[in-house]
Amino acid sequence: MARVFNFSAGPAALPETVLKQAQAELLDFHGSGMSILEMSHRSVTYQRVIDHAEESLRSLMDISDEYAVLFFQGGATLQFAGVPMNLMYSGRAGYYISGHFAQAAWREASKYGEAVVLGSSEKSSFDHIPALGEGLDPVFSPVTWCAPDIDQSLDYAYICENNTIFGTEWHELPNTGAVPLVSDVSSCFLAKPVQMERYGLLYAGAQKNAGPAGVTMVIVRRDLISDGPALDYCPSYLDYGTQDAKGSMLNTPNTFGIYLCGLVFDWIAEQGGLAAMEKRNRSKASLIYGALDDSSLFRGTARPDSRSMMNATFTTGDAALDAEFVVEAEKHGLVGLKGHRLVGGMRASLYNAVPYEAVEELASFMQSFEADHSSACCSDRRSL
Ligand SMILES: *Cc1c(COP(=O)(O)O)cnc(C)c1O
Numbered sequence: 095m096a097r098v099f100n101f102s103a104g105p106a107a108l109p110e111t112v113l114k115q116a117q118a119e120l121l122d123f124h125g126s127g128m129s130i131l132e133m134s135h136r137s138v139t140y141q142r143v144i145d146h147a148e149e150s151l152r153s154l155m156d157i158s159d160e161y162a163v164l165f166f167q168g169g170a171t172l173q174f175a176g177v178p179m180n181l182m183y184s185g186r187a188g189y190y191i192s193g194h195f196a197q198a199a200w201r202e203a204s205k206y207g208e209a210v211v212l213g214s215s216e217k218s219s220f221d222h223i224p225a226l227g228e229g230l231d232p233v234f235s236p237v238t239w240c241a242p243d244i245d246q247s248l249d250y251a252y253i254c255e256n257n258t259i260f261g262t263e264w265h266e267l268p269n270t271g272a273v274p275l276v277s278d279v280s281s282c283f284l285a286k287p288v289q290m291e292r293y294g295l296l297y298a299g300a301q302k303n304a305g306p307a308g309v310t311m312v313i314v315r316r317d318l319i320s321d322g323p324a325l326d327y328c329p330s331y332l333d334y335g336t337q338d339a340k341g342s343m344l345n346t347p348n349t350f351g352i353y354l355c356g357l358v359f360d361w362i363a364e365q366g367g368l369a370a371m372e373k374r375n376r377s378k379a380s381l382i383y384g385a386l387d388d389s390s391l392f393r394g395t396a397r398p399d400s401r402s403m404m405n406a407t408f409t410t411g412d413a414a415l416d417a418e419f420v421v422e423a424e425k426h427g428l429v430g431l432k433g434h435r436l437v438g439g440m441r442a443s444l445y446n447a448v449p450y451e452a453v454e455e456l457a458s459f460m461q462s463f464e465a466d467h468s469s470a471c472c473s474d475r476r477s478l
Contacts, residue, residue, distance in 0.1 A: 099452035102430030103258055103405060104281065104302040107447040112357045135349050143349075144342065147356030154359055154368060157290055157313060162338040164312040165352050170195070170280045170299035172332070173310060174202035177252070177276055177295065178209070179328035180319060180335075187249045187276075188212040190268070191229075193220045193257035194436060195278060200252070206325060212244065212251060212268075219437075220260040222400040226268065243271055249324070250274045250294055256282035258302065259434040261407030261441060262400040267292050274318060281404050283311070284362060284446060286372035294318055303404070303445045305355035308348045362446065371446050378444045378453045379403040385457040391464040395439060409439030416440060419463055426459050428452075 100107040123130040126139055133140050148163050157163060166172065177199070178187060185207040189200040191214035203209035213224035226244065244251055251270040256263045258281040267275060274294025283298035295314040301307035312334065319334040330336055330344060337344055342352075362371060383401060386394040386408050395407045410416055416439050420432045433439040442456060 098427045098429045099448070099455055100430050101428065101442045101448065101452070101456070103434070103441060103443045105307045106302055106443055106445050109358065109361045109447045112354065112361050115357055116354060130353055131350055133349065135343060135346050140349060143353050143356060144347070147352050147359060150356055150359035150363065151311070154284065154362055155288055155290060160316055161290065162314050162316050162319065162334065164314070164334060164337045165342040165347055166310045166312060167308055167348050168310065170278060170297065170310055171198070173297045173312060174199040175206070176312070176332045176334070178203040178206040179325045179332055180323045181274070181276070181295070182207040182249050183324040184247065184249050186210065186247070188244060188251045190224055190253045191216060192223055192254055192262065193260045195258065196254035199254065199278065220257065220262065221395060222397040223262055223264050243269070244273055246271055246273060248273050250276045252276045254278040256402050256404055258405050259436060261396040261402045261405045263402040263404070274315065284368060284371065285375050285404055287368040300351065300355050305358050306351050309351035309355055374450065375403050375444060375446065378448065378450055379406065381453050381457055382406045382442055382444065385460055389460065389464055391467060392460060404444055406442045406444065407433060407437070407439060413438060415467065422463060423459055428456055428459060
């Protein structure tokens with residue numbers, strides 16, 4: 095079967111050239127006479143693979159030695175615990191609740207210390223990025239947190255930079271002053287250039303935009319972890335300082351996953367790096383949002399000022415028609431468009447490996463679906 099256009103939110107599309115390279119070297123890795131899947135992580139050959147992946151990532155993102163680059167297993171979800179266990183030295187951190195994953199991270203952090211809410215858009219179904227102090231019950235939220243600046247005694251301030259499920263994105267990072275900014279960038283990792291110096295820590299599960307499931311990159315300022323983890327019961331595996339000292343190999347890492355991430359990093363560099371990715375991603379996003387704004391059947395669910403460049407969420411407003419759209423789209427080779435089970439509707443994930451032509455196909459399919467369904471029946475349905 096020909097390869098489809100894959101709009102899945104994760105695991106997601108990977109560059110075909112990367113898959114072909116992995117296929118070509120699967121049986122005999124670089125003349126070793128064995129597959130990389132069979133190789134010791136302590137071998138010289140594998141050490142070169144993980145070193146190369148780290149160097150390639152450092153060069154793409156222009157990461158200095160002030161930061162550690164770590165590879166974990168356990169998904170982004172494990173880092174919901176890893177962040178407070180390592181960084182909650184005084185026992186209090188701030189969280190912006192911008193969606194499901196931010197909320198899950200906040201809940202997890204509440205097990206280990208005081209996780210205060212800096213702002214929340216839950217009351218409007220997470221259709222936008224919350225402002226500082228937004229959505230807080232005045233009884234429970236001391237005014238210091240609603241002031242123009244974030245309380246400077248917090249251990250860190252946490253955001254989920256791109257809300258994969260709700261299709262929203264922080265277009266400007268919050269000003270946290272001297273408080274380290276911690277960001278879950280799982281679904282916008284490597285989508286555009288980053289200003290590393292704005293972050294104390296960022297982390298990303300690979301399966302959205304950087305590789306296969308089973309690898310999570312944590313990039314953390316070394317001075318924040320030099321005193322050891324904040325909580326003494328932090329598992330050794332999750333201790334960022336220890337993992338830094340051990341080159342992410344305290345135990346057996348996801349050898350194949352890290353290798354594949356390295357191939358993706360190289361692919362991005364060959365395409366022109368993060369600036370080239372951003373250019374392509376912006377043109378894909380403007381094509382799809384333009385189609386939504388021009389449509390009288392579909393509408394985007396995120397507030398325009400918060401729209402994500404990576405995950406475009408939309409609906410017809412009619413669950414049955416949404417389901418029909420997803421089924422019909424699949425017949426046209428456009429797959430992975432079903433929205434997250436928490437919100438329904440549709441979602442087109444426009445990660446780096448999704449080509450512009452895929453989005454053109456999607457936009458034109460949306461037009462023809464709309465033409466087929468713009469009879470009296472449906473305009474009536476919409477006005478109900
Ligand atoms: C997918 C995702 C997660 C969860 O990732 P897992 O690897 O399944 O734990 C967390 N945060 C964001 C922003 C995501 O997109």
